[in-house]
Amino acid sequence: MSVIVAEQLVKYYDRKGKKPALNGVSFEVSKGEVSALLGPNGSGKTTSIRIVMGLIYPNEGKVSVLGQNPFSRKEIFREIGYVQELPNLPPFMSGREVLEMSCSIKGIDKAEVGRVLELVGMKEFADRKIAKYSKGMTQRIAIAEALLGNPSLLIMDEPNIGTDPIINLKIREIIEGLKRGGTSVFMTSHQLDDVRKMADTVYLIYRGRVFFRGSVEDMIKKFLGVVVIVDTSTPEKLQEVVKNVEYVTISDVKKRGQDYRFTLSLKEDRREELSQILITQGVKVKDFFINDELDEAYERAMENASKEK
Numbered sequence: 001m002s003v004i005v006a007e008q009l010v011k012y013y014d015r016k017g018k019k020p021a022l023n024g025v026s027f028e029v030s031k032g033e034v035s036a037l038l039g040p041n042g043s044g045k046t047t048s049i050r051i052v053m054g055l056i057y058p059n060e061g062k063v064s065v066l067g068q069n070p071f072s073r074k075e076i077f078r079e080i081g082y083v084q085e086l087p088n089l090p091p092f093m094s095g096r097e098v099l100e101m102s103c104s105i106k107g108i109d110k111a112e113v114g115r116v117l118e119l120v121g122m123k124e125f126a127d128r129k130i131a132k133y134s135k136g137m138t139q140r141i142a143i144a145e146a147l148l149g150n151p152s153l154l155i156m157d158e159p160n161i162g163t164d165p166i167i168n169l170k171i172r173e174i175i176e177g178l179k180r181g182g183t184s185v186f187m188t189s190h191q192l193d194d195v196r197k198m199a200d201t202v203y204l205i206y207r208g209r210v211f212f213r214g215s216v217e218d219m220i221k222k223f224l225g226v227v228v229i230v231d232t233s234t235p236e237k238l239q240e241v242v243k244n245v246e247y248v249t250i251s252d253v254k255k256r257g258q259d260y261r262f263t264l265s266l267k268e269d270r271r272e273e274l275s276q277i278l279i280t281q282g283v284k285v286k287d288f289f290i291n292d293e294l295d296e297a298y299e300r301a302m303e304n305a306s307k308e309k
């Protein structure tokens with residue numbers, strides 16, 4: 001079952017529609033999954049989220065959230081926690097007051113406030129004014145607000161902006177906990193490490209077009225290919241052996257101390273077979289591992305997308 005279905009969204013902010021922010025964007029968030037929308041600045045992530053939240057109308061396309069139209073059925077938002085990009089909380093209120101006010105608006109028991117403050121590690125600072133918070137503290141209160149009432153769907157636009165690595169870890173733990181409890185999550189992020197650890201499905205967006213949907217592993221395979229790194233003290237032998245393996249090409253060689261580091265591109269995922277061939281044919285293999293750098297795959301994906309324009 002899907003908790004968000006967006007179909008062929010088109011959105012332009014200029015009247016003539018010459019520069020659409022979204023140009024036929026579709027995505028789907030399955031129940032109990034974490035889905036992440038990734039793309040460079042200005043690619044259309046926030047616009048997509050604002051449409052899902054019923055805050056701006058698309059010029060074309062359809063969206064359904066928890067099975068309803070978010071523009072006409074506002075009551076669904078009681079079940080949705082939303083962390084907006086750069087939250088704008090009232091500076092004259094304390095974190096606790098903000099949360100209590102939200103409880104009143106959403107009709108949630110105020111006892112929830114203590115629970116969510118604890119979750120984001122802000123109990124100690126709850127009575128300080130927002131104006132006196134650091135960026136990361138404000139962000140944690142925004143996350144706490146989204147968690148009030150145990151939402152079944154959490155939508156977060158770059159939840160890690162301005163938070164330090166320890167808080168990021170905490171946020172990740174919170175999200176993983178919610179996921180275990182059945183909450184669905186739709187988020188944008190520039191923190192690829194977090195995305196790798198949390199996201200079941202990744203959507204890549206570039207200039208208002210989604211051009212990839214799949215798991216992190218699929219993304220690495222598609223944009224980086226199967227790339228194996230081999231450290232060896234017998235480089236000539238490796239070159240000689242690899243010459244006869246039709247699915248391998250050498251993409252790079254670098255000297256590393258006494259050894260050589262080869263980057264091998266495989267047309268098919270036959271890395272186990274390859275490691276056997278190297279060893280049995282006398283290559284001294286010191287290290288053999290797959291290159292699964294998500295940053296690199298992301299960079300390649302965006303490079304490809306920019307060339308397609």
Ligand SMILES: Nc1ncnc2c1ncn2[C@@H]1O[C@H](COP(=O)(O)OP(=O)(O)OP(=O)(O)O)[C@@H](O)[C@H]1O
Pocket residue numbers: 013014021039040041042043044045046047048085
């Ligand atoms: N209110 C607005 N008025 C006019 N143009 C806008 C408005 N909001 C966004 N845009 C434009 O729409 C495009 C998509 O913006 P959007 O904020 O959705 O990108 P984003 O992927 O969320 O970027 P970021 O990673 O920087 O948050 C950009 O070209 C942006 O300049």
